[in-house]
Amino acid sequence: MTYVTERERDAVTVGEAAELAGVTVRALHHWDEIGLASPSLRTAAGYRRYTEADVQRLDRVVAYREAGLGLDAIRAVLDDAAAEIGATLREQRAKLAERIGELQRLDERLARLTEAHERGVLLGDEEQTEIFGTGWDPAASLQARAAWGDSPQWAQFAERSASRTPGEWRSLSAAMSALQDDLGHAVARDVTPGSPEANALVERHREVFSNFFPLTRRMQVCLGRMFEADPGFAAHYDGIRAGLAAWFRRSIDDSARAHGIDPETATWE
Known part of the structure; x- marks a missing residue:
């Protein structure tokens, strides 16, 4: 006759121990492999059995793990009496x-x-x-x-806006105002679209506008069309200087041609 001790009789399987501890069986197998929390008993067939003391150790492991300790730190706390x-x-x-x-x-x-x-x-x-x-x-x-x-450009604008300070907005606003003033002066002085001065203003506009989102030359051509065709934008630019909306669109188109872009077929890309 084989006698079973009370300790062996009260021991639980790995599945039961996992349920009591609130972890997975896989976790218990890992903890056993690294020597963090091993079962004290095994059956003749080699199955793990966790005693009450083993389950208590599991509870402590779980408590310290939930507190954020790594497994090595937990082992040091549990195994070193002087810890x-x-x-x-x-x-x-x-x-x-x-x-x-x-x-x-x-x-x-x-x-x-x-x-x-x-x-x-x-x-x-x-x-x-x-x-x-x-x-x-x-x-x-x-x-x-x-x-x-819904456009990628709005997302880029929003991402930049989220980190922009009031001081940075002031600087950007000042740069835009200065550019618009210079555009108006160019029209007043009959600067020819496609000239070096007009091209420099177009490039400056692209650089300043790229503070909102990256502005390609093709996209700038599309903006130029809108500046002239949209009543609101046209009124804004023509309010700076009569004829500015049309002059600016022509200047953007001529600058685009100088960079190998056909304004007639340019799309928002």
Whole structure:
């Protein structure tokens, strides 16, 4: 007759131990392989059996793992009677606090990105008027989103807007205003489209506009068409100087030709 001790009788299978600990059987096999939490018993057929003490160790492993300790740190805490558990946990809390700070900063960044995708310019109405001038409509970026919100360029604009400071908006607004003034002066002085001066202004426009999203020469040709054909844009440019909308479109087209682009077939790409 084979006698079974109480300890053996109360031992549980690997599946039961996994359920009690709230982990997978695969995890228990791994912990056994690395010597972190091994079963004290095996049957004659070689099946693992976990005693009550083994299950208690599993519970401690799970508790420390959920607290963020790595498996090596857990082994040191459980196996070294002289281990400074308090010091280990304090160190882990410091790491956790650092990670929480990183996550909070990430959350703030995601919040700004979300708002930028929805609103475009992350400035209040009064601040927009102060930076962009009294002729600026604070609803303009919402109108732009309604028109182009599904485009890659809107996404690029929003991503840049999310990190742009009021000071950077002021600098960009000043650059745009200076460019428009110089365009108006060019028309007043009868600068010829396609001339070096006109081409330099077209290139300057592309560089300044690329602060919003990368603007290719073909895309610039499409903008030039819109500046002349769209009543709102045409009124804006002709308000700077009569005839500017048409002059600017011709200048963009001539510059494009100089770079091997046919303005008649240029598309938004």
